[in-house]
Amino acid sequence: MDFVAGLDLAGRFYAEVVRHLIPVPHAACLLGEGSEVLGFDTPRSRDHEWGPRAQILVGSDDDVRAVAARVEAGLPDEFAGHPVRWYSLATGTVAHHVEVAALTGWVTDALGFDPRAELDTARWLATPQQRLLHVTAGGVFRDDTGELTALRDLLAWYPDDVWRWLLASGWHLVGNAQPLYARCVETDDELGARLLTARLCGLAMELAFLQERTYRPYDKWFGAAFAGLRPAPTITPLLEAALTARPAEAGALVNRALVVLGERHDDLGLTRPTRPRVGPFEVGINDAVRPYQVINAGDFVQALRAAIADPALRATVPVGGIDQLTHADDSVVTHTDWPDLLALVYRDELRRADTGG
Incomplete structure (x- = not known):
């Protein structure tokens, strides 16, 4: 049949x-x-x-x-x-x-x-x-x-403020992971570098879903659904190459994929113009600058947060929605009350941000 x-x-x-x-x-x-x-x-x-x-x-x-x-x-x-x-x-x-x-x-x-x-x-x-x-x-x-x-x-897509905050969270997570990858390469931690390369590839894919106003499915269909997104033909070869490259070479490939996403950002009309650039990592403490080549993820975070109209959400640290915080597998998606519990946590955090507490 x-x-x-x-x-x-x-x-x-x-x-x-x-x-x-x-x-x-x-x-x-x-x-x-x-x-x-x-x-x-x-x-x-x-x-x-x-x-x-x-x-x-x-x-x-x-x-x-x-x-x-x-x-x-x-x-x-x-x-x-x-x-x-x-x-x-x-x-x-x-x-x-x-x-x-x-x-x-x-x-x-x-x-x-x-x-x-x-x-x-x-x-x-x-x-x-x-x-x-x-x-x-x-x-x-x-x-x-x-x-x-x-x-x-x-339910077709997030309100604009929520969308901005989730995008800010995605760039925030990229900004956190990139220098960790580079430090692993520097210290010859090949396994750690490969794990962080895979994480960065996943974060780039999540950003693409958010930019395309498309909900991501859980992990079984994450890659299959990504293949249908408009930036996939450009980004997929870069991510596949990064995942199979020597750890020291993977970072440049990931950066190329992130630059593609950064170049698409202004088309969303969500923030002031923000252009991608790759340069040394500024630690933010004691004027320290390390030679790790990273994208200016923080610029996207700042622009997105500044454009959020809701002061409570704007003030909330962009740690991510549930899918960015955890692996939302069958148990979380369907079989437990964790989303209900997390809604209470978000509600409390937004209330505290609104009152400055």
């Missing part, structure tokens, strides 16, 4: 089968978890949680019960050569995978909060980008009321 991408299969399944079972206004989509939601599924993906499936989002709990009963009774055993019922991780049984839910409840479960009620700066910073992709990626096959489309539009 020829492989059909899961998102295409879901659209056909809804159009040819599921829509005929639903008598009420609804949204039909394929969102949430799964490689097919991001468009990265392959034949390997069929070994679990893959097949004809969709979400049907309705307006009330009464509609949920009525539609769920009709779907349960009306689905065929197969569609396009694929079984309609297979093992469900959620139920622990063999079941169909047409999820019927109230729209607000489904979105709240997917994000961990209701975006129409509590989407403040702290929530933006504490929500993993992969979790935002659960709602903004995928496909919508029908939206009778327009509510789902409006929610996806609301």
